[in-house]
Amino acid sequence: MPSSISTLPEMPRRPRELPASVPVCYCPAMPDPVTLPVLETPRLRLEPLVPAHATETFGPLGDERLYRFIPGNPPANLAALEARYGLLSGRRSPDDTQGWLNWVMRRRDSGEPVGTLEATVYPDRSSSIAYVVFVRHQRRGLATEGVARMVEHLVVDHGITLLVAEVDTRNAASVGLLDRLRFSRVATVRDADHFKGTPSDEFRYELRPVFPAE
Protein backbone atom coordinates (compact mmCIF):
# COMPACT_ATOMS: atom_id res chain seq x y z
CA MET A 1 0.00 0.00 0.00
CA PRO A 2 1.48 3.39 -0.87
CA SER A 3 2.35 5.86 1.86
CA SER A 4 -0.21 8.56 2.21
CA ILE A 5 0.36 12.09 3.32
CA SER A 6 -3.36 12.26 3.97
CA THR A 7 -2.35 10.79 7.34
CA LEU A 8 -0.23 13.84 8.12
CA PRO A 9 -1.70 16.74 10.07
CA GLU A 10 -3.25 19.49 7.96
CA MET A 11 -3.24 17.81 4.56
CA PRO A 12 -6.70 18.56 3.27
CA ARG A 13 -6.11 20.21 -0.08
CA ARG A 14 -5.18 19.06 -3.53
CA PRO A 15 -2.17 20.75 -5.11
CA ARG A 16 -2.87 23.75 -7.23
CA GLU A 17 -3.17 23.12 -10.97
CA LEU A 18 0.22 22.52 -12.55
CA PRO A 19 1.28 22.14 -16.17
CA ALA A 20 1.09 18.55 -17.40
CA SER A 21 4.64 18.49 -18.75
CA VAL A 22 7.69 18.14 -16.56
CA PRO A 23 9.69 21.36 -16.66
CA VAL A 24 13.24 21.22 -18.01
CA CYS A 25 14.36 23.79 -15.49
CA TYR A 26 13.24 24.37 -11.94
CA CYS A 27 12.34 28.00 -12.52
CA PRO A 28 9.48 28.39 -15.04
CA ALA A 29 6.79 26.09 -13.71
CA MET A 30 7.18 26.50 -9.99
CA PRO A 31 6.17 29.30 -7.64
CA ASP A 32 8.96 31.83 -7.27
CA PRO A 33 10.92 30.46 -4.33
CA VAL A 34 12.28 33.90 -3.52
CA THR A 35 8.82 34.65 -2.14
CA LEU A 36 8.85 31.54 0.04
CA PRO A 37 6.09 31.97 2.62
CA VAL A 38 6.17 31.89 6.38
CA LEU A 39 4.46 28.65 7.44
CA GLU A 40 2.75 28.03 10.75
CA THR A 41 1.83 25.06 12.92
CA PRO A 42 0.20 25.02 16.35
CA ARG A 43 3.55 25.54 18.10
CA LEU A 44 5.90 26.72 15.36
CA ARG A 45 6.52 29.50 12.92
CA LEU A 46 8.68 28.45 9.95
CA GLU A 47 10.59 31.47 8.69
CA PRO A 48 12.28 31.45 5.28
CA LEU A 49 16.00 31.36 6.00
CA VAL A 50 17.92 34.66 5.69
CA PRO A 51 21.51 35.53 6.70
CA ALA A 52 20.28 37.36 9.83
CA HIS A 53 19.20 33.98 11.28
CA ALA A 54 22.86 33.04 11.65
CA THR A 55 23.24 35.08 14.85
CA GLU A 56 20.55 33.06 16.61
CA THR A 57 21.36 29.63 15.23
CA PHE A 58 25.16 29.75 15.46
CA GLY A 59 25.19 28.83 19.17
CA PRO A 60 22.90 25.79 19.07
CA LEU A 61 24.43 24.59 15.79
CA GLY A 62 27.76 24.37 17.64
CA ASP A 63 26.59 21.28 19.55
CA GLU A 64 28.60 18.32 18.26
CA ARG A 65 25.81 15.89 19.16
CA LEU A 66 23.81 17.12 16.17
CA TYR A 67 26.41 15.77 13.75
CA ARG A 68 26.93 12.22 15.00
CA PHE A 69 25.21 10.60 12.04
CA ILE A 70 25.50 13.26 9.36
CA PRO A 71 28.55 14.32 7.37
CA GLY A 72 28.56 17.97 8.45
CA ASN A 73 30.27 19.68 11.37
CA PRO A 74 29.45 22.76 13.46
CA PRO A 75 29.92 26.01 11.56
CA ALA A 76 33.52 27.24 11.81
CA ASN A 77 32.47 30.74 12.84
CA LEU A 78 29.57 33.16 12.57
CA ALA A 79 30.81 34.69 9.32
CA ALA A 80 30.95 31.26 7.67
CA LEU A 81 27.37 30.53 8.73
CA GLU A 82 26.17 33.91 7.48
CA ALA A 83 27.87 33.28 4.15
CA ARG A 84 26.21 29.85 3.89
CA TYR A 85 22.81 31.31 4.70
CA GLY A 86 23.46 34.03 2.13
CA LEU A 87 23.97 31.37 -0.53
CA LEU A 88 20.93 29.36 0.55
CA SER A 89 18.66 32.38 0.76
CA GLY A 90 19.01 32.84 -3.00
CA ARG A 91 16.54 29.87 -3.02
CA ARG A 92 17.98 28.47 -6.26
CA SER A 93 21.11 26.54 -7.17
CA PRO A 94 23.64 28.63 -9.10
CA ASP A 95 22.73 26.76 -12.33
CA ASP A 96 19.03 27.44 -11.67
CA THR A 97 18.05 23.77 -11.90
CA GLN A 98 17.15 23.24 -8.24
CA GLY A 99 15.03 25.05 -5.71
CA TRP A 100 16.75 25.48 -2.36
CA LEU A 101 14.03 25.99 0.21
CA ASN A 102 15.14 26.49 3.79
CA TRP A 103 13.38 27.57 6.94
CA VAL A 104 14.24 28.29 10.56
CA MET A 105 11.71 26.81 12.96
CA ARG A 106 10.81 29.14 15.82
CA ARG A 107 8.56 28.49 18.82
CA ARG A 108 5.54 30.75 18.67
CA ASP A 109 5.26 31.05 22.46
CA SER A 110 8.84 31.85 23.45
CA GLY A 111 10.22 33.06 20.13
CA GLU A 112 13.19 30.70 20.45
CA PRO A 113 14.67 29.19 17.31
CA VAL A 114 14.42 25.40 17.61
CA GLY A 115 15.90 24.06 14.38
CA THR A 116 16.13 24.21 10.61
CA LEU A 117 14.39 22.57 7.66
CA GLU A 118 15.71 22.06 4.16
CA ALA A 119 14.12 20.92 0.91
CA THR A 120 15.94 20.61 -2.39
CA VAL A 121 13.41 20.66 -5.23
CA TYR A 122 14.25 19.05 -8.58
CA PRO A 123 12.75 19.61 -12.05
CA ASP A 124 10.98 16.20 -11.98
CA ARG A 125 8.95 17.41 -8.98
CA SER A 126 10.83 15.31 -6.48
CA SER A 127 12.36 16.80 -3.36
CA SER A 128 14.97 15.62 -0.91
CA ILE A 129 14.53 16.83 2.65
CA ALA A 130 16.72 17.33 5.72
CA TYR A 131 16.06 18.66 9.21
CA VAL A 132 17.75 19.56 12.49
CA VAL A 133 16.15 20.19 15.87
CA PHE A 134 18.51 21.78 18.39
CA VAL A 135 19.40 19.46 21.25
CA ARG A 136 17.52 21.20 24.06
CA HIS A 137 14.28 21.10 22.01
CA GLN A 138 14.44 17.48 20.89
CA ARG A 139 11.93 14.73 21.75
CA ARG A 140 8.96 17.07 21.99
CA GLY A 141 7.44 16.33 18.62
CA LEU A 142 8.76 19.55 17.07
CA ALA A 143 10.44 17.84 14.12
CA THR A 144 7.25 15.90 13.47
CA GLU A 145 5.24 19.12 13.47
CA GLY A 146 7.67 21.19 11.40
CA VAL A 147 8.54 18.56 8.79
CA ALA A 148 4.86 17.66 8.31
CA ARG A 149 4.09 21.32 7.56
CA MET A 150 7.00 21.58 5.13
CA VAL A 151 5.86 18.41 3.37
CA GLU A 152 2.35 19.79 3.03
CA HIS A 153 3.74 23.00 1.55
CA LEU A 154 5.94 21.11 -0.92
CA VAL A 155 3.05 18.97 -2.12
CA VAL A 156 0.29 21.56 -2.19
CA ASP A 157 2.18 24.65 -3.30
CA HIS A 158 5.08 23.21 -5.30
CA GLY A 159 3.38 20.14 -6.79
CA ILE A 160 5.96 17.74 -5.38
CA THR A 161 5.07 14.11 -6.08
CA LEU A 162 8.00 12.31 -4.43
CA LEU A 163 9.74 13.16 -1.15
CA VAL A 164 13.05 11.50 -0.34
CA ALA A 165 15.17 11.30 2.82
CA GLU A 166 18.50 9.49 3.07
CA VAL A 167 19.47 8.58 6.59
CA ASP A 168 22.42 6.87 8.24
CA THR A 169 21.14 3.51 9.49
CA ARG A 170 22.37 4.36 13.04
CA ASN A 171 20.32 7.56 13.21
CA ALA A 172 17.47 6.26 15.38
CA ALA A 173 15.96 9.71 15.87
CA SER A 174 15.69 10.40 12.16
CA VAL A 175 14.37 6.89 11.48
CA GLY A 176 11.80 7.42 14.24
CA LEU A 177 10.74 10.71 12.68
CA LEU A 178 10.34 9.27 9.19
CA ASP A 179 8.36 6.31 10.53
CA ARG A 180 6.15 8.73 12.43
CA LEU A 181 5.55 10.68 9.21
CA ARG A 182 4.67 7.47 7.32
CA PHE A 183 7.63 7.54 4.97
CA SER A 184 8.43 4.09 3.53
CA ARG A 185 11.91 2.58 3.73
CA VAL A 186 12.59 1.54 0.15
CA ALA A 187 16.31 0.69 0.12
CA THR A 188 19.42 0.18 2.21
CA VAL A 189 22.68 1.33 0.66
CA ARG A 190 25.87 -0.12 2.12
CA ASP A 191 28.87 2.24 2.28
CA ALA A 192 26.80 5.09 0.93
CA ASP A 193 29.17 7.60 2.50
CA HIS A 194 32.22 7.83 4.72
CA PHE A 195 32.56 10.41 7.46
CA LYS A 196 33.95 10.82 10.97
CA GLY A 197 36.25 7.90 10.40
CA THR A 198 33.63 5.28 9.63
CA PRO A 199 31.60 4.07 6.67
CA SER A 200 27.96 5.13 6.63
CA ASP A 201 25.20 2.78 5.52
CA GLU A 202 22.04 4.61 4.53
CA PHE A 203 18.34 3.94 4.43
CA ARG A 204 16.44 5.60 1.62
CA TYR A 205 12.96 6.68 2.64
CA GLU A 206 10.25 7.89 0.28
CA LEU A 207 6.81 9.39 0.57
CA ARG A 208 4.48 9.59 -2.41
CA PRO A 209 1.46 11.75 -1.66
CA VAL A 210 -1.92 10.16 -2.11
CA PHE A 211 -4.99 12.35 -1.98
CA PRO A 212 -8.37 11.13 -0.80
CA ALA A 213 -11.01 10.94 -3.54
CA GLU A 214 -13.15 14.05 -3.66
Ligand SMILES: CC(C)(COP(=O)(O)OP(=O)(O)OC[C@H]1O[C@@H](n2cnc3c(N)ncnc32)[C@H](O)[C@@H]1OP(=O)(O)O)[C@@H](O)C(=O)NCCC(=O)NCCS
Ligand atom coordinates in the same frame (compact mmCIF):
# COMPACT_ATOMS: atom_id res chain seq x y z
C1 LIG B 1 16.19 13.77 13.86
C2 LIG B 1 15.70 14.95 14.70
C3 LIG B 1 15.43 16.14 13.78
C4 LIG B 1 14.40 14.57 15.44
O1 LIG B 1 13.91 15.74 16.10
P1 LIG B 1 12.84 15.67 17.31
O2 LIG B 1 12.16 16.99 17.39
O3 LIG B 1 13.53 15.19 18.53
O4 LIG B 1 11.84 14.54 16.81
P2 LIG B 1 10.34 14.30 17.36
O5 LIG B 1 10.29 14.69 18.80
O6 LIG B 1 9.37 14.93 16.43
O7 LIG B 1 10.25 12.71 17.29
C5 LIG B 1 9.86 12.04 16.10
C6 LIG B 1 9.80 10.56 16.36
O8 LIG B 1 11.12 10.04 16.48
C7 LIG B 1 11.28 9.41 17.73
N1 LIG B 1 12.61 9.76 18.24
C8 LIG B 1 13.09 11.03 18.39
N2 LIG B 1 14.34 10.96 18.90
C9 LIG B 1 14.62 9.63 19.04
C10 LIG B 1 15.77 8.93 19.47
N3 LIG B 1 16.87 9.58 19.91
N4 LIG B 1 15.74 7.58 19.47
C11 LIG B 1 14.65 6.92 19.05
N5 LIG B 1 13.51 7.53 18.60
C12 LIG B 1 13.52 8.88 18.60
C13 LIG B 1 10.21 9.97 18.62
O9 LIG B 1 9.88 9.07 19.66
C14 LIG B 1 9.08 10.20 17.66
O10 LIG B 1 8.34 9.04 17.40
P3 LIG B 1 6.90 8.81 18.12
O11 LIG B 1 6.10 10.05 17.89
O12 LIG B 1 6.36 7.60 17.43
O13 LIG B 1 7.23 8.60 19.57
C15 LIG B 1 16.76 15.36 15.77
O14 LIG B 1 17.09 14.23 16.54
C16 LIG B 1 18.04 15.93 15.18
O15 LIG B 1 18.09 17.12 14.88
N6 LIG B 1 19.09 15.10 15.06
C17 LIG B 1 20.39 15.61 14.58
C18 LIG B 1 20.39 16.02 13.12
C19 LIG B 1 20.02 14.86 12.22
O16 LIG B 1 20.51 13.74 12.39
N7 LIG B 1 19.14 15.14 11.25
C20 LIG B 1 18.64 14.13 10.34
C21 LIG B 1 19.54 13.94 9.18
S1 LIG B 1 18.92 12.65 8.12
